Amino acid sequence: MAIVVNGTRVAPPDDPRVSLLDLLRDRLHLSGTKIGCNQGACGACTVLVDGKRVLSCLTLAAQVDGRSVVTIEGLGSADDLHPLQAAFIEHDGFQCGYCTAGQICAATAMLEEIAAGMPSYVTEDLGADGIAISRDEIRERMSGNLCRCGAHNGIVDAILQVATEKVA
Ligand code: FES
Ligand code: FES
Structure with missing residues (x-):
């Protein structure tokens, strides 16, 4: 194998x-x-x-x-950024960058989880057709990825932008 x-x-x-x-x-x-x-x-x-x-x-x-x-x-690569990489740069979603690879990999899968209809602890309407993407949803779903620099607001902004573009 x-x-x-x-x-x-x-x-x-x-x-x-x-x-x-x-x-x-x-x-x-x-x-x-x-x-x-x-x-x-x-x-x-x-x-x-x-x-x-x-x-x-x-x-x-x-x-x-x-x-x-x-x-x-x-x-992604420097010449061909993944949309989340570009959004993290645009929204100052990092400072030292140590957590960033983990944040972006986690966010990539997390957006697929939302698209697949997997609810989180803060999903309000479990009967709705599709999960409404919100800052609270992103914060809850990304809570396993810590940023010691405290760039969480930028991280959420970046993910929210990509999530919004994805469903637009
Ligand atoms: S190094 Fe794996 S969760 Fe911290
Ligand atoms: S950018 Fe430094 S730990 Fe997150």
Whole structure:
């Protein structure tokens, strides 16, 4: 089997104890994914596995054998920014940038969760046809991604802009 990372097949590590985070950063040198708490509390290590957001510090590389992993390097590039990357720049959604890759990967999957009709704790009308995107919805759904610089208002503004454009 193989792990497909940003479209490239890579062999899973021989050691089954290697985390997905360590595989990405230390072995594949994809340093966009950051290590923060290394215990599932900050979201800095968030990547996409088969389109769903996962904390790569709590995921073994062996668990994603045969699956598709996308990191920030696979979402966009300096010459071809992902819409969320462009919106984060426009809205000052970062300061030091340490949390940003995790924020953008999480937001990418989060917008798909909303589009799929998955409610959150703050969704008011569970019977409505579609979920109304609001600042509260975004804050609740992004609450697992901490920003030590306190750029949360800009982060919410950026995500709200992309979410609004998506449904427009
Ligand atoms: S480094 Fe994975 S959640 Fe903090
Ligand atoms: S921009 Fe510095 S931690 Fe979020």
